[in-house]
Amino acid sequence: MTDELFLQPQTPAPAPDRSGTPLVEMRDIHLSFGGVKAVDGVTINLWPGEVVGLLGHNGAGKSTLIKVLSGAYRADAGQIFINGEKATIQNPRDARRYHIETIYQTLALADNLDAASNLFLGRELTTPLGFVDDDAMEAETRKIMARLNPNFRKLKAPVKALSGGQRQSVAIARAVYFNAKILIMDEPTAALGVQETKMVAELIQELKRQGLGIFLIDHDIHQVMEMCDRASVMKNGQLVGTVDIADVTEDDLLGMIILGKTPERAAPETVQ
Amino acid sequence: MVQDAPAETVRAPAKDGSGGFMRAVRALDIDLRLLGMIGALLIIWLVFDLVTGGRFLTPRNLFNLSVQTASVAVMATGMVFVIVTRHIDLSVGSLLGFLGMIMGTLQLHYLPGLVGHGHWSIWIVTILAGVGAGALIGAAQGYVIGYLAVPAFIVTLGGLLVWRGAAWWVTGGQTVAPLDPTFSLLGGGAAGTLGATWSWALAAAAATGGLLLQYISRRRKAAHGFPVKPLWAEIAMSFIIVGVIVGLTAVMVAYPVPEAAARRILAARGEAIPEGPINMAHGIAIPVVILLVVALVMTVIARRTRFGRYVFATGGNPDAAELSGINTRLLTVKIFALMGALTAIAAVIASARLGAVGNDLGTLDELRVIAAAVIGGTALSGGIGTIYGAVLGALIMQSLQSGMAMVGVDAPLQSIVVGLVLVLAVLVDILYRRRTGA
Ligand SMILES: Nc1ncnc2c1ncn2[C@@H]1O[C@H](COP(=O)(O)OP(=O)(O)OP(=O)(O)O)[C@@H](O)[C@H]1O
Numbered sequence: 078m079t080d081e082l083f084l085q086p087q088t089p090a091p092a093p094d095r096s097g098t099p100l101v102e103m104r105d106i107h108l109s110f111g112g113v114k115a116v117d118g119v120t121i122n123l124w125p126g127e128v129v130g131l132l133g134h135n136g137a138g139k140s141t142l143i144k145v146l147s148g149a150y151r152a153d154a155g156q157i158f159i160n161g162e163k164a165t166i167q168n169p170r171d172a173r174r175y176h177i178e179t180i181y182q183t184l185a186l187a188d189n190l191d192a193a194s195n196l197f198l199g200r201e202l203t204t205p206l207g208f209v210d211d212d213a214m215e216a217e218t219r220k221i222m223a224r225l226n227p228n229f230r231k232l233k234a235p236v237k238a239l240s241g242g243q244r245q246s247v248a249i250a251r252a253v254y255f256n257a258k259i260l261i262m263d264e265p266t267a268a269l270g271v272q273e274t275k276m277v278a279e280l281i282q283e284l285k286r287q288g289l290g291i292f293l294i295d296h297d298i299h300q301v302m303e304m305c306d307r308a309s310v311m312k313n314g315q316l317v318g319t320v321d322i323a324d325v326t327e328d329d330l331l332g333m334i335i336l337g338k339t340p341e342r343a344a345p346e347t348v349q
Numbered sequence: 350m351v352q353d354a355p356a357e358t359v360r361a362p363a364k365d366g367s368g369g370f371m372r373a374v375r376a377l378d379i380d381l382r383l384l385g386m387i388g389a390l391l392i393i394w395l396v397f398d399l400v401t402g403g404r405f406l407t408p409r410n411l412f413n414l415s416v417q418t419a420s421v422a423v424m425a426t427g428m429v430f431v432i433v434t435r436h437i438d439l440s441v442g443s444l445l446g447f448l449g450m451i452m453g454t455l456q457l458h459y460l461p462g463l464v465g466h467g468h469w470s471i472w473i474v475t476i477l478a479g480v481g482a483g484a485l486i487g488a489a490q491g492y493v494i495g496y497l498a499v500p501a502f503i504v505t506l507g508g509l510l511v512w513r514g515a516a517w518w519v520t521g522g523q524t525v526a527p528l529d530p531t532f533s534l535l536g537g538g539a540a541g542t543l544g545a546t547w548s549w550a551l552a553a554a555a556a557t558g559g560l561l562l563q564y565i566s567r568r569r570k571a572a573h574g575f576p577v578k579p580l581w582a583e584i585a586m587s588f589i590i591v592g593v594i595v596g597l598t599a600v601m602v603a604y605p606v607p608e609a610a611a612r613r614i615l616a617a618r619g620e621a622i623p624e625g626p627i628n629m630a631h632g633i634a635i636p637v638v639i640l641l642v643v644a645l646v647m648t649v650i651a652r653r654t655r656f657g658r659y660v661f662a663t664g665g666n667p668d669a670a671e672l673s674g675i676n677t678r679l680l681t682v683k684i685f686a687l688m689g690a691l692t693a694i695a696a697v698i699a700s701a702r703l704g705a706v707g708n709d710l711g712t713l714d715e716l717r718v719i720a721a722a723v724i725g726g727t728a729l730s731g732g733i734g735t736i737y738g739a740v741l742g743a744l745i746m747q748s749l750q751s752g753m754a755m756v757g758v759d760a761p762l763q764s765i766v767v768g769l770v771l772v773l774a775v776l777v778d779i780l781y782r783r784r785t786g787a
């Protein structure tokens with residue numbers, strides 16, 4: 078984790094450059110659970126330094142779509158390209174190899190372990206002899222938590238004993254610690270207080286500046302308007318459309334989510 | 350390192366005026382649950398000692414207790430991993446019988462023909478083969494559980510029947526005896542002990558190791574700028590560590606080997622037999638040494654290796670473990686393979702102690718092993734358990750049974766008491782967790 082990540086220059090990150098190859102392209106992804114078409118032919122993409130909001134009603138298929146990218150699910154059909162090259166993501170280990178990090182809606186923490194063990198789960202720091210180095214991990218955890226959530230003190234308690242927001246901080250810390258190139262955030266601020274939400278917003282700006290691509294799932298339209306460069310809207314497993322945030326109003330986005338209709342003003346070349 | 354025992358790190362609510370005792374416990378950073386189990390054990394011991402008029406707390410009885418506990422305790426350390434990952438293994442008793450049979454026939458009927466009767470390598474080859482077979486069988490069961498997704502309860506219930514039947518087939522129901530003399534030492538008869546000198550040497554090594562670990566841990570914490578215990582607490586802890594080791598060793602050394610047996614042992618070793626009375630001590634039994642080594646290794650695995658960390662993570666939240674890139678299926682195979690290997694070690698101890706392998710070797714052991722792990726604080730809901738807890742649990746169970754046998758309690762009543770204690774122990778554990786929020 079680099080220290081400049083948390084320096085606080087408050088100018089917004091520059092607009093992403095979308096002329097090169099996209100960082101991520103998910104093409105025509107299909108995934109059904111039994112008879113339910115959770116994701117039905119969705120195509121989305123993401124460029125470096127860009128935040129793309131994924132919007133849609135409950136059950137629209139947002140989490141399922143990003144879980145295909147994070148390796149939690151395998152798509153029935155469709156392709157994923159990372160930096161223009163076809164990627165095979167069969168499981169979470171594969172996703173980590175592509176530097177994809179995910180904050181799951183369910184947080185995916187082992188409740189019986191402490192914050193440090195969760196932060197480093199699957200990637201423990203070890204001593205030269207190969208044993209797990211708890212002290213080193215705790216020290217690293219203290220450092221990152223001091224910046225993400227300064228009120229975080231319960232380093233030794235199992236995360237079961239933490240508040241919802243504190244647990245969320247642990248999940249966020251885990252996703253940003255390991256130098257991700259692609260970050261997936263599924264409702265990362267759902268349980269956070271005002272101050273902590275603001276810190277996450279600043280963190281996203283900082284990560285953007287460093288050239289990460291971020292998929293952000295969020296039900297708060299206002300927040301999406303502030304943080305995202307583009308938004309892809311889903312309804313009933315299908316993509317309604319992808320729009321430039323600069324071209325739309327909050328009402329336009331609401332219309333897309335509820336009615337499934339793309340406003341005429343939206344940039345046509347990005348609409349699927 | 351919280352995964353091994355959340356209770357260790359969740360301090361009891363810092364109520365003021367809760368007395369000097371609680372404050373001392375906090376400063377010493379002792380696990381309250383460990384303290385509770387030791388307290389329960391001491392109460393059981395004292396009660397039996399009173400009822401039997403002082404026959405229970407004798408070096409002789411405590412020595413026997415330690416030997417009788419070893420086999421079940423070895424398996425209980427493996428059962429901790431199995432239960433922590435929300436599985437169960439009902440096959441260990443039958444598997445112990447089967448592995449005992451294989452090892453018995455190997456050392457009696459096959460190896461002597463290959464290397465010659467009484468060859469030094471027989472016991473080693475036998476044990477290696479047994480541990481290998483145990484690990485392989487465990488891995489096979491683990492494969493069906495992890496990769497084919499058949500519940501562990503069913504797979505190992507099947508194993509319970511299969512391995513008991515297989516044990517019968519090995520010899521067609523014949524008892525295998527006598528076992529190789531060196532192999533038999535591992536069962537802890539009068540000859541199968543360390544004796545006074547080696548017992549004290551082991552105690553010295555253990556005490557030195559304990560103090561060294563304590564020092565290293567303190568220095569590392571200080572290096573990271575973490576809070577460390579006050580120095581007086583550290584010193585008090587050192588005294589406790591050394592005191593317990595010295596005390597237990599002294600008890601074992603205080604149990605003399607009877608004159609006649611001592612003569613036999615010296616003769617067997619080819620040593621000179623003195624004229625006058627012989628002063629030979631039992632000391633720590635070899636199966637207990639095996640148990641201590643197993644418990645130490647298993648504790649290191651649980652707390653200091655990635656494998657151990659993944660065991661507890663998977664038990665706490667299987668989905669989170671999978672999403673963190675842990676191969677939970679392969680992990681299941683490894684856990685059951687480890688359980689099988691430990692069952693083989695337990696089979697060595699159990700068969701060597703009896704000097705023979707009969708058809709019923711290990712019968713009902715699965716229940717003793719599971720009970721030991723559960724009394725020791727392993728939660729069936731997963732994610733929680735300690736190695737030392739399982740060993741203490743086995744000791745508590747064995748103390749109850751030996752004590753009741755000594756008092757002359759009927760076998761049916763013994764079962765009733767052990768059954769009730771099992772439920773009570775889990776109830777107390779649940780209440781304790783609820784109060785501390787662990
Ligand atoms: N594991 C599963 N098994 C069966 N059906 C599932 C599963 N996961 C999701 N679904 C179904 O797939 C559809 C899409 O679910 P998904 O979780 O992707 O929605 P979402 O857009 O993330 O919703 P929310 O905003 O509520 O998080 C829903 O109809 C849901 O019921």
Ligand SMILES: [Mg+2]
Nearest residue numbers: 139140141182
């Ligand atoms: Mg969702």
